[in-house]
Amino acid sequence: MIAITGGGTGGHLVIAKAIKEELNQRGIKAIYIGSNSGQDKAWFEHDEGFEQKYFLESRGVVNKKGIQKLLSLMTIVRSSFTCKALFKKHNIHAVFSVGGYSAAPASLGALLSRLPLYIHEQNAIQGKLNTLLRPFSKAFFSAYDTSATLTSYPVSESFFKYKRERTHLKTIIFLGGSQGATFINQLALKMAKILHENNIAIMHQTGNKEFEAIQKFYETEKIPADVFAFTTNMAQKLKEADFAISRSGASTLWELCATALPALFIPYPHAAANHQYYNAKTLEEKGLALLLQQNTIDEKILFEKIKYLDLKKMSHELSTLIRVNGSKEIVNHILKESTC
Numbered sequence: 228m229i230a231i232t233g234g235g236t237g238g239h240l241v242i243a244k245a246i247k248e249e250l251n252q253r254g255i256k257a258i259y260i261g262s263n264s265g266q267d268k269a270w271f272e273h274d275e276g277f278e279q280k281y282f283l284e285s286r287g288v289v290n291k292k293g294i295q296k297l298l299s300l301m302t303i304v305r306s307s308f309t310c311k312a313l314f315k316k317h318n319i320h321a322v323f324s325v326g327g328y329s330a331a332p333a334s335l336g337a338l339l340s341r342l343p344l345y346i347h348e349q350n351a352i353q354g355k356l357n358t359l360l361r362p363f364s365k366a367f368f369s370a371y372d373t374s375a376t377l378t379s380y381p382v383s384e385s386f387f388k389y390k391r392e393r394t395h396l397k398t399i400i401f402l403g404g405s406q407g408a409t410f411i412n413q414l415a416l417k418m419a420k421i422l423h424e425n426n427i428a429i430m431h432q433t434g435n436k437e438f439e440a441i442q443k444f445y446e447t448e449k450i451p452a453d454v455f456a457f458t459t460n461m462a463q464k465l466k467e468a469d470f471a472i473s474r475s476g477a478s479t480l481w482e483l484c485a486t487a488l489p490a491l492f493i494p495y496p497h498a499a500a501n502h503q504y505y506n507a508k509t510l511e512e513k514g515l516a517l518l519l520q521q522n523t524i525d526e527k528i529l530f531e532k533i534k535y536l537d538l539k540k541m542s543h544e545l546s547t548l549i550r551v552n553g554s555k556e557i558v559n560h561i562l563k564e565s566t567c
């Protein structure tokens with residue numbers, strides 16, 4: 228039996244989901260250990276694909292100081308002993324972590340129980356927990372690091388199914404990541420008129436918080452747009468678009484590659500160690516994406532830039548950067564080494 232751990236945000240959780248689905252296809256059910264804060268419960272509380280789900284108390288340590296940091300560490304250590312007992316109860320043979328503070332108790336628990344720990348790092352800059360645990364891991368998976376055990380990024384097969392070579396700019400999708408992004412939302416509203424006047428259709432993922440106000444804006448301005456707070460079928464949405472204006476969260480970025488959808492990335496400037504910038508940089512350096520910092524953007528100049536991109540070339544080359552079997556390769560590797 229395998230335990231999957233980690234989460235906090237959609238970018239981590241989607242990897243946990245991909246690995247769970249791959250295990251399910253082979254008739255294996257994993258247990259999930261996440262946190263009682265963040266998005267873990269929303270994603271997995273009712274997911275029948277897991278044998279059992281546990282949402283433990285765990286809090287971020289990185290941005291805390293003094294007594295708060297100590298309290299967070301104590302909570303994690305206490306929960307790691309709970310995990311040790313859970314591993315015994317479920318006869319766990321291996322632990323797969325997608326990182327984030329929510330992965331801390333079970334990862335530590337794996338070391339306490341002398342179980343092999345497998346880590347997937349999503350971002351171009353390693354997270355703090357992953358850096359700390361990498362030397363103790365049995366294998367480390369990262370799409371940016373050639374010294375990693377595997378460089379496959381586990382994107383759901385549905386994205387590959389909808390892969391399409393883009394040639395003309397007819398529809399733009401705005402993406403704010405799993406929680407939506409105020410800056411992307413504001414930019415979309417500023418660009419809406421120009422896009423509409425140029426017969427470019429608009430799709431806009433807003434996140435929950437700003438959905439109603441944004442929907443109202445398009446209605447008032449009489450600009451037709453496909454506006455949604457969160458979709459459970461992102462692959463289908465991406466299929467319809469010819470260009471994305473997006474945050475550069477890792478999972479979104481690799482899903483765009485899988486669907487061959489070119490993008491302008493505007494990294495979230497406060498992400499740990501500015502990792503969203505470095506995620507996008509890996510594509511920009513190859514000439515396969517635009518990358519702009521959010522304080523440098525003028526929406527009129529921006530549209531002119533996008534209009535003259537060679538979408539066909541970008542789209543074609545993007546799809547060569549990712550393999551369809553990312554989850555399979557990771558699960559094969561884990562199962563080969565463990566008697567699960």
Ligand SMILES: CC(=O)N[C@H]1[C@@H](OP(=O)(O)OP(=O)(O)OC[C@H]2O[C@@H](n3ccc(=O)[nH]c3=O)[C@H](O)[C@@H]2O)O[C@H](CO)[C@@H](O)[C@@H]1O
Pocket residue numbers: 236237238239241349350403404405406432456457458459460461475476477478479480482495498499502503506
């Ligand atoms: C603010 C922050 O720190 N964000 C981090 C977080 O981003 P975030 O949680 O936004 O993650 P990503 O952009 O990597 O992925 C979002 C995931 O949610 C899915 N989705 C999104 C919207 C929607 O309507 N429906 C839907 O299913 C996407 O298809 C994707 O699979 O985790 C990523 C992966 O570690 C990091 O790179 C990001 O820097």
